[in-house]
Amino acid sequence: MTITLRIAITSIALFSIFNTNAQNGLNLDGTDDLIQTTYSGISGNATRTVEAWIKTTANCDPGNGGVQKVITDWGAFTTGSRFTFNVLWANAIRLEVGGNGLSGTIAVNDGNWHHVACVYDPTSPTPVRLYVDGVLDAAGNITVPVNTGSSVNVRIGQRIDGINSFDGEIDEVRVWNTPKSLVELTANMNNELCSIPSDLVAYYRFNQGIAAGANPSETVLIDDSGNGNNGTLTNMALSGATSNWVTGVALTAGVTSSLLVDAACDMYTWAANATTYTSSGNYSITLPGANSTGCDSILNLDLTINTSNDLTTNATACDSFTWNANGVTYTSSTSVTETLMTGQGCSYLHTLNLTLGTSYDSTYSVSSCEGYIWSVSGLTYSIPGIYSYVMNAPGDCDSIAHLNLFIVPFATITVVDNGNGTLSAIGPGFDHQWIDCITNLPIAGETSATFTPTSNGSYAVFASGDPFFCGDTSDCFVVDNVGIEENTFSDFSFHPNPTDGQVTIDL
Numbered sequence: 001m002t003i004t005l006r007i008a009i010t011s012i013a014l015f016s017i018f019n020t021n022a023q024n025g026l027n028l029d030g031t032d033d034l035i036q037t038t039y040s041g042i043s044g045n046a047t048r049t050v051e052a053w054i055k056t057t058a059n060c061d062p063g064n065g066g067v068q069k070v071i072t073d074w075g076a077f078t079t080g081s082r083f084t085f086n087v088l089w090a091n092a093i094r095l096e097v098g099g100n101g102l103s104g105t106i107a108v109n110d111g112n113w114h115h116v117a118c119v120y121d122p123t124s125p126t127p128v129r130l131y132v133d134g135v136l137d138a139a140g141n142i143t144v145p146v147n148t149g150s151s152v153n154v155r156i157g158q159r160i161d162g163i164n165s166f167d168g169e170i171d172e173v174r175v176w177n178t179p180k181s182l183v184e185l186t187a188n189m190n191n192e193l194c195s196i197p198s199d200l201v202a203y204y205r206f207n208q209g210i211a212a213g214a215n216p217s218e219t220v221l222i223d224d225s226g227n228g229n230n231g232t233l234t235n236m237a238l239s240g241a242t243s244n245w246v247t248g249v250a251l252t253a254g255v256t257s258s259l260l261v262d263a264a265c266d267m268y269t270w271a272a273n274a275t276t277y278t279s280s281g282n283y284s285i286t287l288p289g290a291n292s293t294g295c296d297s298i299l300n301l302d303l304t305i306n307t308s309n310d311l312t313t314n315a316t317a318c319d320s321f322t323w324n325a326n327g328v329t330y331t332s333s334t335s336v337t338e339t340l341m342t343g344q345g346c347s348y349l350h351t352l353n354l355t356l357g358t359s360y361d362s363t364y365s366v367s368s369c370e371g372y373i374w375s376v377s378g379l380t381y382s383i384p385g386i387y388s389y390v391m392n393a394p395g396d397c398d399s400i401a402h403l404n405l406f407i408v409p410f411a412t413i414t415v416v417d418n419g420n421g422t423l424s425a426i427g428p429g430f431d432h433q434w435i436d437c438i439t440n441l442p443i444a445g446e447t448s449a450t451f452t453p454t455s456n457g458s459y460a461v462f463a464s465g466d467p468f469f470c471g472d473t474s475d476c477f478v479v480d481n482v483g484i485e486e487n488t489f490s491d492f493s494f495h496p497n498p499t500d501g502q503v504t505i506d507l
Helices: 182-188
Strands: 014-017 024-029 034-037 048-055 069-075 084-087 093-096 101-103 114-120 128-132 135-140 152-156 167-176 200-204 231-234 245-247 256-265 268-270 275-277 281-287 297-306 311-318 321-323 328-330 334-341 347-357 361-368 372-374 379-381 385-393 397-407 414-417 423-426 431-436 457-464 477-479 493-495 504-506
Touching: 034 200, 048 069, 048 084, 069 167, 093 114, 093 128, 101 128, 101 135, 152 167, 256 268, 268 297, 275 281, 311 321, 321 347, 328 334, 361 372, 414 457, 414 477, 423 457
Parallel strands: 256 297, 311 347, 361 397
Antiparallel strands: 014 256, 024 167, 024 245, 034 152, 034 231, 048 114, 048 167, 069 084, 069 152, 084 093, 093 101, 114 128, 128 135, 167 200, 268 275, 281 297, 321 328, 334 347, 372 379, 385 397, 414 423, 431 457, 457 477, 493 504
16 A cells, blocks of 8 residues: 655654854764764775864874874775774874875864865875875875775764764865865865865765754754765764864855755655655755855755555454454454554554454263263263363364263163063163064064063063163063963873763873
């Protein structure tokens, strides 16, 4: 989802035009103050010029108990890979490249403003030249090959390894990608530049803040070269006469500049040039000859682009789920989308895909005549008792099933002869079924506790229906007294015959 709404909040968007008469500088406390720029510096063995105005009373001579004070530095902390412009031996300026350097002889720690410059030109018989107040102070070669790295961007007021902070005031720092001659340096050292030459790759005029006043929000040093490589003030008090914006060197006014600090969601169109930006950064345009003195006017934009990326949350829970995006508690699976705001005020869509399972806690009460196979667990139980089984329900919800198992004893059934041609079932049970033991089949219609055999044979009875006993079948009972047994004798006689009296039978 792309939001084109621009954020315009007073506390975020600040627009300042710096008065060309307020020619300020920065006082650094010599302890930990520094300005870290976003300019990577000139690398390798390329030509360059660095110039600045400085004012200090610090003892920088190690031979006299002092410590070097760094004006500018960048590169990598290996031999030949840094480009350090400082004040060192005899309190004079020096160029160091890591492993070797060249020093001047003119002391600059007298408490007055001095214009200092360092030129490096590998094509010259004297590649390194140092100037103070328009005078050549030293010229010569160095024994270590120059191969400036890019590990640390241009830093003002401190060496790249975090030591030797400058103690005093710095103003009007310029970095050129060409070797400037003495004529070129003296022509512009007492003036702010009126226009921006193409070989000026970084230009810090320091015309910001209230001299020795309260400047808590003035933490950005503007790059007026048009390249947008602003610096960030670090460890500075920004109040009072030290570690703060102070009155700088008096120079003839030149370019003017303004800074717009703004923020937007996803994209931003700058009215000054009708350009749309989609990423944070420092941007700059130059309006040639547009200020009141006929010099260039430089517009700087410090832009923060806040993204409003849509989010999707896939969640699984048991029974209920409270979504912290809207505070709503859901009790069933759902998909819901909320329009929310980021902390920077950008709207975005947050979608919740919720799978909600249900946890169960159920009880089964079962009576069984013998071992019971519980379908929940798939196990067989033969001893009465209470059993539990944990199941995995949808949504990874643990569910517990309980089995209350009762084992019912089998009934003891016997068959007795009533002596009147009938049989009776003795034992628990209300429902009966008589069985022919010869065929092992039930006898149709014989479902009472009493049975009258119609023929000799072997009979049993199945009795059931008693809630305290399981149904069971009696032993088979033999019946052999039904009907008249036929004579099997073939040799017999009876006498007297004839007679109408008593008869005797001989078998």
